[in-house]
Amino acid sequence: MEAELKEMLNDLDSLKQSQPDPSNLASSILKLQSRVEHLTKLAKSAPVRRTKVQDMSAEVVDSNPYSRLMALQRMGIVDNYERIRDFSVAIVGIGGVGSVAAEMLTRCGIGRLLLYDYDKVELANMNRLFFRPEQVGMTKTDAASQTLSDINPDVVLESFTLNITTVQGFETFMSSLRNKSFRPNKEGSGVDLVLSCVDNYEARMAVNQACNELNQTWMESGVSEDAVSGHIQLLIPGETACFACAPPLVVASGVDERTLKREGVCAASLPTTMGVVAGLLVQNTLKLLLQFGQVSPYLGYNSLKDFFPTMEMRPNPQCSNAACLERQKEYLLVKPARDAAIIAKMEAEALSVPEGPLHTDNEWNISVVDDSAPERTDATSSDALPEGLTRELPAADEFQKFPAAEPATATFDDIEELRKQLDALNAD
Amino acid sequence: MEAELKEMLNDLDSLKQSQPDPSNLASSILKLQSRVEHLTKLAKSAPVRRTKVQDMSAEVVDSNPYSRLMALQRMGIVDNYERIRDFSVAIVGIGGVGSVAAEMLTRCGIGRLLLYDYDKVELANMNRLFFRPEQVGMTKTDAASQTLSDINPDVVLESFTLNITTVQGFETFMSSLRNKSFRPNKEGSGVDLVLSCVDNYEARMAVNQACNELNQTWMESGVSEDAVSGHIQLLIPGETACFACAPPLVVASGVDERTLKREGVCAASLPTTMGVVAGLLVQNTLKLLLQFGQVSPYLGYNSLKDFFPTMEMRPNPQCSNAACLERQKEYLLVKPARDAAIIAKMEAEALSVPEGPLHTDNEWNISVVDDSAPERTDATSSDALPEGLTRELPAADEFQKFPAAEPATATFDDIEELRKQLDALNAD
DSSP, X not given: OHHHHHHHHHHHHHHHHXXXXXXXXXXXXXXXXXXXXXXXXXXXXXXXXOOOOSSOOOOOOTTOTTHHHHHHHHTTSOSOGGGGGGOEEEEXXXXXXXXXXXXXXXXXXXXXXXXXXXXXXXXXXXXSSSOOGGGTTSBXXXXXXXXXXXXXXXXXXXXXESOTTSHHHHHHHHHHHHOOSSSTTOSSSSOSEEEEOOSSHHHHHHHHHHHHHHTOOEEEEEEOTTSSEEEEEEEOTTTSOOTTTSOOHHHHTTOOGGGGOOTTOOOOOOHHHHHHHHHHHHHHHHHHHHTOSOOOSEEEEETTTTBOOBOOBOXXXXXXXXXXXXXXXXXXXXXXXXXXXXXXXXXXXXXXXOSSOSSTTOTTOOOOOOOOOOOOOOSSHHHHSOOSOOBOOOSOSSOOOOOTTOGGGOOHHHHHHHHHHHHHHHHO | OHHHHHHHHHHHHHHHHTOOSOHHHHHHHHHHHHHHHHHHHHHTTSOOOOOOOSSOOOOOOTTOTTHHHHHHHHTTSOSOGGGGGGOEEEEEOOSTTHHHHHHHHHHTTOSEEEEEEOOBOXXXXXXXXXXXXXXXXXXXXXXXXXXXXXXXXXXXXXXXXSOTTSHHHHHHHHHHHHOOSSSTTOSSSSOSEEEEOOSSHHHHHHHHHHHHHHTOOEEEEEEOTTSSEEEEEEEOTTTSOOTTTSOOHHHHTTOOGGGGOOTXXXXXXXXXXXXXXXXXXXXXXXXXXXXXXXXXXXXXEETTTTBOOBOOBOOOTTOSOHHHHHHHHHHHHHHHHHHHHHHHHHHHHHHHSOSSOSSTTOTTOOOOXXXXXXXXXXXSHHHHSOXXXXXXXXXXXXXXXXXXXXXXXXXXXXXXXXXXXHHHHHHO
């Protein structure tokens, strides 16, 4: 823009030098020139994008946008940080959680981001991070693409302005997840992880359906209507409960959740709760993709008490989702071989450990016990079949109020009952 | 900018209509016009600020930036959300945590923010949220003021480009905290809370000194050098441990921490960890200011295991900070009256509860027990005196590795030893 304005000034200069005639022309031109000079000053505050970076460098200079991330290698946290450029992450719902998750992954230098939303930016969204008042009226996908590409032009951005709960939207969603042009030799689908950051159960069920069909690992996130609690959950088709294995009451009862909304009433939201949930979601994404730390199967955030419940949910062998049952069968078939491989690897690692103390200065000869042993599997395959939902209660010793619609509140009997009701409804 | 460009087009039109002479003038003008038209298109993407809002409204319309926050009242979380406009929060250090904390408070509609930093924005900061590449080279205070006032022009922003660890910087810091022009009838200092978001111990000790002198409640935050853990801590002079009550090793040993930094080596950082810490910090700020939920005295975040340790630290009666000892004396003097008032209030509330069941539909007559009873105080005041540091270990039943410099790692004996060393060094 500044170059454009400079050219304009030059043109005006030459126009002036040709001196075609009267004094009023000269004064008009002077006036124009001062205007353009003023514009130039204004334009100086306009965005200038940074250039793309070929390779991630660990060099410690102020101009290196990746120095603090590559330092994770020197700190011993991540083996190969630059691998992040190979990964594709799809984010469904670019609202209070999804937009912040997208920004975090963009700043971390993720290879490719796929963004899905059909909504527009409103002033009523300004109490959460990311969107700015000047973006009001833009689609969330356009506004996000603009902001994210300014922040980090190295990230490949693909945005889809669509509703995944429509037939057409779901088909486009599925084909975009299957598309492998970014990394043609990748196994499975075209993305490494799907993050669900939507605000309704219908959309969660659509993500669940797509991921079950594609055997795609995904993470679910949510924030309560009263804005003070939230959760993230890891879903691996066949291995963990899917979203339909223990459906929330509103889903199981077959009620259209849109009919529950009342005119003139909206959910509360806070940038804090959504920022924390987005942070926990992307931190677990990084742990999963870059293989460090422990990925949480479920992590809740109760902000009133700063309490963080955890649990695990196994798949429901009577799940109403056919694709889930397929994935469960596949998982049980490969599980013995997988467990054997893990045990073999652990034994090999144990053999390679020298007989003496692990550390020469470890005078007490204390070492940390590896707790990554596979789940105990019983001899008969029928015993190995999960007999329904098993839940581990949160570790806290005090009463914890969960949001009403959370799967965790339902007891096994409730689920069984709800499933029957749901099946009956579906059979109509 | 668009208005400016429109005027320019009008001027060019009138210039053209006067038709002074040759054809090259006309063609030059046409060329200029097309340039200006192009500029107009470019300018459309330039920021347009929203206008100020007189009162916070709960009306559920897309154009209301506060509808989702005012909904906290209808949800029964906050009694009077609009009170947030009365509060002043000072944020020291506008880096990875402080900038996000400032944005969250701005989007929540805080009354007044005071920002302190002396650093400039670098491309190497782009792996954390908030700052944008086009702000590189600006001071962090200027860049933050620009972004925050665009997001929410209702917030009163005061920024101080200074280093609080210098004599001059500390004096300006102190006088800015004392300034009561925003709310002249406020008790105590001119701010309601100080948030420390700095990255070094010298600055933390400066905040500690200022807050002890002013009897100012503050919150401390920090993120580990390996980017995967962090913490927040509430410090109430006289009532909780101050930062000097159990100083980190590097502070206690009197070593200049700057000498520990090595050329070509930087700390790692992640937008996730910093986003989570900022979220937890501001959530606790909102709980403290708007009086809902429970404010955490200390909350850690170990992201590798998604573990969140909590603890409490009482003041050290042998603290090396004279102002801390003053505050401890004051606190012990008012404590019996304070506890009596709390007990009287609780008894009054218990009396006002009707004899029958609390809820008519509560057939089991179950009610939640109030756990906000004050600490047990013994009859003799000498017994009530804390006899040194008492620590509550984190609630988890597994081994937890704390960052080396955390106060929590030191045992009482270590602290005693370190304090003696520190006093000896100070005496030199």
